[in-house]
Amino acid sequence: MLKNTRTNGLLKTSYRVFGLQNVHPLKFYSSSAAATAVKKIADNISLETHTDIQAAAREQAEERSSAGNDSASNGVGGFTAPNALKHAYQENTGFGTRPIYLDMQATTPTDPRVLDTMLKFYTGLYGNPHSNTHAYGWETNKEIETAREHVAKLINADPKEIVFTSGATESNNMVVKGIARFYKKTKNHIITTRTEHKCVLEAARAMINEGFEVTFLNVNEDGLIDLEDLKKNIRPETCLISVMAVNNEIGVMQPIKEIGEICRKNKIFFHTDAAQAYGKVPLDVDKMNIDLMSISSHKIYGPKGIGALYVRRRPRVRLDPLLSGGGQERGLRSGTLAPPLVAGFGEAARLMKQEYDADVAHITRLSKKLMDNLLALEHTTLNGSSKHRYPGCVNVSFAYVEGESLLMALRDIALSSGSACTSASLEPSYVLHALGKDDALAHSSIRFGIGRFTTEDEVDYVIKAIVERVKYLRELSPLWEMVQEGIDLNSIKWSGH
Amino acid sequence: MSAAPSRGQVLNLYKQFIKNANQFNNYNFKEYFLRRSRESFRANSKIQDPVELAKVYRDAQFDLAVLKRQSIISQLYTFDKLVVEPVAEK
Incomplete structure (x- = not known):
């Protein structure tokens, strides 16, 4: 049954693709653009892509409706009855099926204005930007x-x-390995934190194999590092301090300016991973004494597959390049640049600046609404500092609910319990562990990401859905029953097997 | 070119922004551009300086062109409706 519907969908789609070739979309556009009224585009040239879960959802709904008829006759009530949360899933008849996207820390939708900038590079401006001898190279x-x-x-x-x-x-x-390798003759120590992104931690670990010593700073329960602790760990042979600006899982903002001052005073290079912070919180490399900064494009509504590294020129920061080659990008990163991605990234950055005030106001308002409503539920806690945070990332723990089962129940909302890189494993988040949260609480946490394109209706929907389903899942839980009876769970001696 | 636009011209431009934003098939993009069009026209309505007004008007025309192109692309490549979007029963 499932297979059948899928093949039908595929056939339909490929048929539509052929339709595209017959009616040229641009031709259509130019003729309609002349007319003042905006015409709706012909519907036989579009390409539909269905959500993966749709076929499965439909089949399940059918299955349930047949089961529901039986139960209805028993007087329990059919699944279509409104507000009856018979299953953890909610079925909204009369509405679409595609989930609400609320995982902005994983990636963001590409802004149409960014795509508009990129398209001309895929249609005409295809020159190699490093070609010096002709117009195709000059223009890109x-x-x-x-x-x-x-x-x-x-x-x-x-x-x-x-x-x-x-x-x-x-x-x-590039930073962790490049700086360390360049200065390895005189220095052999790197400082970073426990809550960094996996790529910093793993790169630092790789440098241990090359004979470096790495200090992983602890964070307090708010997710912030202790500046005194940082000062204590600085040695004469420290070459690099790497602290992320905004945490990807809990949205906590580290005191970058203060860390920058300490680094400059001790003449140590300061690197910050600003993938989640760039364009979203105010950053100034001069005022904050930042020597190196990692930036990602797809977190700011730009294309995926491109990012940047800020490398200070005065005082000069030197590092060994990872890639050897034609010497592009000041010899630090060889390889032909991808003009469509670079231009898209540039446009995304321009828009982040242009839309900054509007974005901040919108995201802060929605984030406050979401946080207030979720924390109004009993036994919920906000992870990370409530003061030093980027409002677009809200990480909440729902005690006595298993996070993964809540995510399964929330099929109509795209959420994550933490970093996308670790979402395949069932291990609790190491970031929450570093904050001193126990396994149970780390397992029951969910990260909500709000962005430029999130609407108020979506947030209202999410609040309603989460509140309903947390209550539902707790009712199923024997632990919750015990808590309601006033039993202290820590006093129980579970029999081991 | 650089003359300040008349009230009618601005209103006409605003109408076109709303009309084109409404053409987006993608719910999030549609809502975003509707919201931003309203906000920015309201904010710019306070501008008195004719030179600045002319510049804002010129920039807005460029943005409108982007909106026109992208609303068409949004209709070319469509996806299922979101769970917050009502679908008309067929």
Whole structure:
């Protein structure tokens, strides 16, 4: 049954693709653009992509309706009855099936204005930006330099200090490995924190194998590092301090300015992983004494597959490149740049600057609404500092509910219990562990990401859905029953097997 | 070119922004551009300086072109409706 519907869908789709070739969309556009009224586009040329879960959902609904008829005759009530949360899933008849996207820390939707900038590189501007001998190279090179300016302006840097990379993971690796390798003759110590993104932690671990010593700073229960602890751990042979600006799981903002001052005073290079912070919180590389900064494009509504590294020129920061080759990007990152991605990234950065006030106001308002409503539930806690945070990332623990089962029940909302990189494993988040949360609480946490394109209706829907389903799942839980009876769960001696 | 736009011209531009934003098939993009169009026109309505007004008007025309192109693309590649979007029963 399932297989059948899928093949039908595929056939339909490929048929539609052929339709595209017959009616040229641009031709259609230019003729309609002349007319003042905006015409609805012909419906035989569009390409529909269905949500993966739709077929499965439909089948399940059918299955249930047949089962529901039986139960209805027993007087229990059919599944279509409104507000009856018979299953953890909610079925909304008369509405669409695609989930609400609320995982903005994993990635963000590409802004249509960014796509508009990128399209011309896929249709005409295909020159290699490093070709110096002809117009095709000059025109793409010019666009790349414009993009570089936009990227630099957002953090008050010089365009020459921006190196384009494939993303923040590459930038982080480049810094941790590159700086350490360049200064290995005189220095052999790196300081970072326990709550960093996996790519910094793993890169640092890789440097241990190359003979470096790495200090992983602890964080307090708010997720913030202790500046005194940082000062204590600085040695004469420390070459790099790497602290992320905004945490990807709990949205906590580290005191970057204060750390920058300490680093500058001790003449140690300061690197910050700003993948989640760039364009979303005010960053100024000069005021904050940042020497290196990793930036990602797809967290700011730009294309995936591109990022940047800010490398200070004065005082000069030197690092060994990861890639050897043609010496592009000041010799730090060889390889031909991808003009569509770079231009898209540049436009995304420009929009982050242009829309900054509107975005902040919108995200703060929705975030406050979401947080207030979720924390009004009993036994829920906000993870991470409530003061030093980026409002677009809300991480909440629902005690006595298993996080993964809540996510399964929330099929109509795209959420995550933590970093996308670790969502495949069932291990509780190491970030929440570092905050001192126990396994149970770490397991029951969910991260909500709010962005530019999130609407108030979506937030209302999410609040309603979460509140209903947390209550439902707790009713199923024997632990919850015990808590309601006033039994202290820690006093129970579970029999071991 | 650089003359300040008349009230009618601005209103006409605003209408076109709303009309084109409504053409988006994607719910989030549609809502975003509707919201931002309303907000920015309201904010810019306070501008008195004719030179600045002319510049804002010129920029807005560029943005409108982007909106026109992208609303068409949004209709070319469509996806299922979101769970918050009502679907008309067929």
